[in-house]
Amino acid sequence: MKAAQLTKYESDFKLVVRDIPTPTPSENEVLVQVKVAAVNPIEHLIGSGSVKLIQNYPMPVTMGNELSGIVTAVGSKVQRFHVGEEIYSRLPLTKIGAFAEFVTIDEQAVALKPKNLDFEHAAAVALTGLTAYQGFKEELGAQPGQSVMIPGGSGSFGQLAIPIAKELGLKVMVSGNARGEETAAAMGISQYFNYKKENYWEKLAPVDYVIDTIGKRELAHELSVLKPGGRLLSLRMGPNRRFAQDHQLSFFKTMLFSMAGMQLDRQAKKAGVQYHFIFVRSDGAQLAKITKIVERENIVPAIDPTEFSLAQVNEALELVANGHPKGKVLIRF
Structure with missing residues (x-):
């Protein structure tokens, strides 16, 4: 082959x-x-x-x-x-x-x-759906009635993250381009920010969680909209000490990730929040749950x-x- x-x-x-x-x-x-x-x-x-x-x-x-x-x-x-x-x-x-x-x-x-x-x-x-599911359930520990902001959430990640968040009872806010607004609105989001017309960090009430899909250039804005004790989950910015400890990595790797993520942790601590990084794993049982959401909501x-x-x-x-x-x-x- x-x-x-x-x-x-x-x-x-x-x-x-x-x-x-x-x-x-x-x-x-x-x-x-x-x-x-x-x-x-x-x-x-x-x-x-x-x-x-x-x-x-x-x-x-x-x-x-x-x-x-x-x-x-x-x-x-x-x-x-x-x-x-x-x-x-x-x-x-x-x-x-x-x-x-x-x-x-x-x-x-x-x-x-x-x-x-x-x-x-x-x-x-599969990969996007599991990233969203594990992010909400395991990294953030999200509960019904809580709120999440997804900068750049009009893209492929948001297509699955929004309905999964709604399934878990979360209030969802998203920023993105004009093209994505109608689709996001149809999924039942609470607020949409067209990034070419408005800055979400100037108008958004504080939220429990932020999921970062953009990277370090957006970090300051993302931290600014979190409630005290909130959590920022990044798909892009890299691992830190918490990631190493959660994955039971060796002492050597834990030290390396601690140093690599030190600046991110320091900025998060200054804002009174936690920084998390996710590296999604395989899980057929979770994927079967995502399948049901995809079928019920006819997500394409x-x-x-x-x-x-x-x-x-x-x-x-x-x-x-x-x-x-x-x-x-x-x-x-």
Whole structure:
């Protein structure tokens, strides 16, 4: 089978498409024929070596974290899935490999594909949906009636984060472009700020939580709208001591992350709030809950119209890193 592999960490890495053996599932794995793989910013974090302290891969490693496909074989102890079923997954961080014609996945990381979505749109759900779900439930500990602000929430993250937040009983505020306002309003948000016309930090009442999708340039504004004791959860700004301790990393890694996140923690403490960073993990049971929300709300994530094959994987990575995609970038098999 063909697979796109990373051969070494470097800032301007390129993947190499090779012929490698088709894998055989272990007793707890399913073999999946990949129909569509999604390309995410995490690919660049992995390829550049930016997250090798969290997960360091032996080389070469087949890349790709998110997919949809068809089960073609099951291990001897697999009970939840059968040959022929249509599934989707955020692959376990320790064993990625979505950029290949076939991949073996632990059944605990897999869920049946939402019935309202085709393979293309299903491939765009898993990683984003799990990020939102784990962010609200585990990192923030959000409770019904509390409030969350999502700067830049009119994008692909907001498409899933907003309905999940509403499912959990949260009041949701979002900033974004004019194009995203109607969609966000239809999902039942409390306030929308068109960033070209108004500054949310000048008009927003203090909130319990902020989810950062933008990065450090937005930090001061995000901290300014949090209530005392509130929490800022970033998808972009990097890990800190709390992240290392929560993930029970070694003393050495804890010290490194403490130093790397020191400035973020210092600014958060000065504002009287907590800083959290999330690195989403695979979880098929959570993905099944997200599936129900996607089906009930008929959520259809945006996908970029540019079509890529596996041979064009580096062009797809470039679009995610430096282009302006109009939704999730996909590789079709």
